[in-house]
Amino acid sequence: MSAPASTPGLVDYDEVVERFDPVLGIEVHVELNTNTKMFCGCPTDFGAEPNTQVCPVCLGLPGALPVVNRAAVESAIRIGLALNCSIAPWGRFARKNYFYPDMPKNFQTSQYDEPIAVNGWLDVELDDGEVVRVEIERAHMEEDTGKSLHVGGATGRIHGAEYSLLDYNRAGVPLIEIVTKMIPGTRERAPEVARAYVTALRDLLRSLGVSDVRMDQGSMRADVNLSLSPRDSGVLGTRTETKNVNSLRSVERAVRYEMTRQAGVLLDGGPVVQETRHFEEASGTTRPGRRKETAEDYRYFPEPDLVPIAPSQEWVEELRGTLPELPWERRKRVKAEWDLSDEELRDLVNAGALDLIAATVAEGAPSGEARSWWVSYLAQQANTRGVELAALPISPADVARVIELVASGELTNKLARQVVDGVLAGEGAPDDVVKARGLAVVSDDGALITAVDEALAGQPDVAQKIRDGKVQAAGAIVGAVMKATKGQADAKRVRELVLERVNA
Amino acid sequence: MSADSGAITRAEVAHLARLARLAVNDQELDVFADQLDVILGAVARVGEVAADDIPPTSHAVPLSNVFRPDERRAGLTQEQALSGAPAAEEGRFRVPQILGEEE
Numbered sequence: 001m002s003a004p005a006s007t008p009g010l011v012d013y014d015e016v017v018e019r020f021d022p023v024l025g026i027e028v029h030v031e032l033n034t035n036t037k038m039f040c041g042c043p044t045d046f047g048a049e050p051n052t053q054v055c056p057v058c059l060g061l062p063g064a065l066p067v068v069n070r071a072a073v074e075s076a077i078r079i080g081l082a083l084n085c086s087i088a089p090w091g092r093f094a095r096k097n098y099f100y101p102d103m104p105k106n107f108q109t110s111q112y113d114e115p116i117a118v119n120g121w122l123d124v125e126l127d128d129g130e131v132v133r134v135e136i137e138r139a140h141m142e143e144d145t146g147k148s149l150h151v152g153g154a155t156g157r158i159h160g161a162e163y164s165l166l167d168y169n170r171a172g173v174p175l176i177e178i179v180t181k182m183i184p185g186t187r188e189r190a191p192e193v194a195r196a197y198v199t200a201l202r203d204l205l206r207s208l209g210v211s212d213v214r215m216d217q218g219s220m221r222a223d224v225n226l227s228l229s230p231r232d233s234g235v236l237g238t239r240t241e242t243k244n245v246n247s248l249r250s251v252e253r254a255v256r257y258e259m260t261r262q263a264g265v266l267l268d269g270g271p272v273v274q275e276t277r278h279f280e281e282a283s284g285t286t287r288p289g290r291r292k293e294t295a296e297d298y299r300y301f302p303e304p305d306l307v308p309i310a311p312s313q314e315w316v317e318e319l320r321g322t323l324p325e326l327p328w329e330r331r332k333r334v335k336a337e338w339d340l341s342d343e344e345l346r347d348l349v350n351a352g353a354l355d356l357i358a359a360t361v362a363e364g365a366p367s368g369e370a371r372s373w374w375v376s377y378l379a380q381q382a383n384t385r386g387v388e389l390a391a392l393p394i395s396p397a398d399v400a401r402v403i404e405l406v407a408s409g410e411l412t413n414k415l416a417r418q419v420v421d422g423v424l425a426g427e428g429a430p431d432d433v434v435k436a437r438g439l440a441v442v443s444d445d446g447a448l449i450t451a452v453d454e455a456l457a458g459q460p461d462v463a464q465k466i467r468d469g470k471v472q473a474a475g476a477i478v479g480a481v482m483k484a485t486k487g488q489a490d491a492k493r494v495r496e497l498v499l500e501r502v503n504a
Numbered sequence: 505m506s507a508d509s510g511a512i513t514r515a516e517v518a519h520l521a522r523l524a525r526l527a528v529n530d531q532e533l534d535v536f537a538d539q540l541d542v543i544l545g546a547v548a549r550v551g552e553v554a555a556d557d558i559p560p561t562s563h564a565v566p567l568s569n570v571f572r573p574d575e576r577r578a579g580l581t582q583e584q585a586l587s588g589a590p591a592a593e594e595g596r597f598r599v600p601q602i603l604g605e606e607e
């Protein structure tokens with residue numbers, strides 16, 4: 001992969017920042033984790049066989065009528081409240097009409113000019129602790145689209161394909177779109193701010209329990225809007241919208257790439273084209289997509305098959321009462337409780353470990369052990385696998401259970417790591433792994449005594465040394481016993497038994 | 505009904521046709537422009553009887569907050585879902601080449 005900066009047409013990043021001010025805007029789509037779709041009772045499970053989670057409503061069959069999922073509206077209101085938004089006392093759904101087969105109805109049911117939540121903000125902490133307040137324009141409810149597969153042609157893209165195949169399992173899954181206001185003044189930190197915002201939003205949504213927020217599975221997706229203004233001019237440039245940004249790292253890369261690309265176009269005297277672009281994960285570049293249709297082209301109009309949503313003040317307040325401890329509140333509390341320095345706290349946050357540790361502590365584990373597992377052994381495992389800590393297939397409850405098993409003496413630290421390996425390998429919960437792999441500590445003295453006696457008999461010279469008072473020689477016998485028990489004995493207890501049995 | 509309340513132009517019909525990926529020839533542009541004019545004119549008459557103090561409405565019934573619980577209901581099997589499709593492949597609806605779009 002050649003460095004993008006050396007490709008003709010791109011401008012060196014330092015020069016971009018010297019000559020232009022980037023203006024960011026970020027749209028995040030998040031699939032809610034409700035049991036059913038937005039307007040029908042179909043399941044929302046990820047990865048089902050194609051077109052097995054569909055019904056007349058989400059297939060847009062004639063005469064089918066949608067009914068709003070109450071739980072989805074509640075999640076939308078809770079998201080709005082957590083983002084410090086006002087909740088609209090009255091609002092309608094609208095039809096967004098377009099000719100593309102990912103919605104079998106030929107329109108997407110969305111909210112247009114009457115979103116459920118408006119005018120909020122989210123404080124975002126950067127890597128060095130600086131806090132940027134990102135203003136939220138709106139959060140609105142809509143439904144996800146189906147998935148298309150383009151057949152024929154070399155690239156799997158629409159262009160060059162002979163035909164397309166549609167799976168509508170995802171069509172109608174509740175989706176919340178969260179749109180920021182323009183984020184000016186980020187200068188050279190624009191890519192970092194973009195990533196930090198999406199990270200903070202993901203953590204918030206996770207703590208609300210409203211979504212799986214898996215960017216790798218598409219349950220959270222970010223579109224990055226970017227334009228460049230000539231430095232200190234305040235004149236807004238033409239923006240592009242980059243889609244297909246499927247990881248936190250990609251958010252940062254996409255912003256950075258668009259900055260260097262747009263600067264190249266502008267310094268070349270050309271206009272930036274207002275368009276949708278697609279992020280290419282492999283090369284870290286963006287390529288042009290379709291010219292944006294204007295809002296007018298979607299011919300939005302109020303959805304006649306649904307009645308308005310008018311959340312009462314009481315309902316909103318009741319939902320406000322269900323908001324959990326939010327990530328920034330938790331950070332403040334944890335910092336005090338665990339007696340962390342600013343730097344220690346930031347390291348835990350940046351490693352994506354803080355919420356996991358807190359959740360492990362909430363499952364009953366001491367904070368020291370919980371921290372130690374997540375920032376050392378599990379962090380190594382995540383690193384090896386090239387995934388984020390939170391994406392490891394082990395839950396805080398699993399980790400808490402392993403810690404409990406060590407505390408009760410049923411596992412040694414070494415065995416505990418093997419149990420964790422088993423959980424990560426998909427062998428089940430810690431207790432299942434202990435049982436299946438036969439990993440419990442040999443705590444039965446009878447079995448240990450036999451092993452100790454055998455080891456002593458096997459090395460009579462060492463046994464004599466111990467009897468002569470060279471206690472450190474016991475290490476060889478302990479080692480032999482540990483080997484014989486495949487490491488499943490408690491070394492301390494073995495040592496005690498060796499010293500006891502040598503004179504027996 | 506006169507077409508003075510914003511007649512549909514041929515250019516607008518051409519634009520709509522492009523959004524719908526329809527190939528419309530010159531003669532059809534005239535035909536559709538006239539027809540759409542008549543339809544819009546008929547609908548526009550509502551505006552003549554609506555007084556300023558009558559807010560626009562989107563629904564005939566004054567209801568709000570009609571919800572269903574988040575409970576699963578049996579839908580269609582894959583065979584049922586695809587039974588009305590002109591073409592299907594690998595359990596999916598097969599549609600012709602998508603024109604004028606890039607993903």
Ligand SMILES: [Zn+2]
Binds near residue numbers: 040053056058
């Ligand atoms: Zn359905």
